Amino acid sequence: MSIETELVDLAAQVAREAGELARTRRAEGVRLAATKSSLADIVTDADREVEALIRARLRDARPDDGFLGEETEPESGESGITWVVDPIDGTVNYAYGIPSYAVSIAAVRGVPLPGEWEALAGAVYAPAIDELFTAARGGGAWLGDRRLSVTDEVPAGALLATGFGYDPSTHDGDLATVRTIMSIARDLRRAGAASLDLAYVAAGRLDGYFERGLKPWDFAAGALLVAEAGGEVSRIDTESLRPMLIAAGTEVHARLLALLEKTS
Ligand code: IPD
Numbered sequence: 001m002s003i004e005t006e007l008v009d010l011a012a013q014v015a016r017e018a019g020e021l022a023r024t025r026r027a028e029g030v031r032l033a034a035t036k037s038s039l040a041d042i043v044t045d046a047d048r049e050v051e052a053l054i055r056a057r058l059r060d061a062r063p064d065d066g067f068l069g070e071e072t073e074p075e076s077g078e079s080g081i082t083w084v085v086d087p088i089d090g091t092v093n094y095a096y097g098i099p100s101y102a103v104s105i106a107a108v109r110g111v112p113l114p115g116e117w118e119a120l121a122g123a124v125y126a127p128a129i130d131e132l133f134t135a136a137r138g139g140g141a142w143l144g145d146r147r148l149s150v151t152d153e154v155p156a157g158a159l160l161a162t163g164f165g166y167d168p169s170t171h172d173g174d175l176a177t178v179r180t181i182m183s184i185a186r187d188l189r190r191a192g193a194a195s196l197d198l199a200y201v202a203a204g205r206l207d208g209y210f211e212r213g214l215k216p217w218d219f220a221a222g223a224l225l226v227a228e229a230g231g232e233v234s235r236i237d238t239e240s241l242r243p244m245l246i247a248a249g250t251e252v253h254a255r256l257l258a259l260l261e262k263t264s
Pocket residue numbers: 070086088089090091092162163164165166191192193194195211213214215218
């Protein structure tokens with residue numbers, strides 16, 4: 001078995017178990033544990049409990065790997081592989097009872113920094129709708145047992161998605177960016193979970209996605225899904241505090257890149 005297959009099998013298994021825990025806790029009622037960078041940036045008890053479960057399962061299975069998660073301290077490992085984890089991506093949806101939330105787990109090799117790591121495997125599991133997206137480097141992207149591909153030509157305008165940072169001072173700039181890209185859009189979605197936006201680009205449910213200021217755990221698994229579904233993923237403005245991630249099929253990616261480079 002290749003290392004990629006071993007890692008994606010583990011990511012999928014742990015994402016399912018973690019997702020079931022998140023769904024159970026949601027049904028019992030969600031309690032806000034704290035706010036983080038701003039009032040909108042929340043963490044629930046379930047985020048912490050689910051991350052603890054994921055961390056424990058990964059440590060049991062692969063004790064030499066590193067860990068980089070949204071809710072706990074990072075830890076470096078000996079194996080050269082790091083797990084990049086968002087226990088509940090779409091926390092605001094989760095807190096409000098909107099089913100668009102997901103567990104996102106990726107295994108990356110090398111320095112665990114976007115632009116430097118090599119993604120080997122990823123799983124994005126949406127427990128409320130029981131959809132499991134997986135990808136292993138060189139092995140394609142999958143929704144369950146269905147192989148995924150991004151959309152290619154989009155003559156009628158692209159169905160795009162984006163997200164907004166939690167810091168209110170960034171909203172004007174992000175809204176100006178939205179105005180710019182509407183020239184090529186059929187319509188725009190803001191569904192509230194970056195990992196699922198990327199999974200949907202991989203599945204051809206969206207033609208493209210862009211967002212500034214994502215954290216590594218928001219996109220590590222989803223970006224691999226898009227790449228393995230034949231799409232392109234770029235990060236621009238990487239020197240800024242809020243680099244822009246762009247993910248789409250080749251044609252829409254080129255159009256987005258041309259427009260978004262002008263907003264930098
Ligand atoms: C957030 C979601 C959201 C995106 C934010 C992320 P979280 O992650 O992915 O869609 O717009 O940038 O921070 O906080 O729910 O894990």
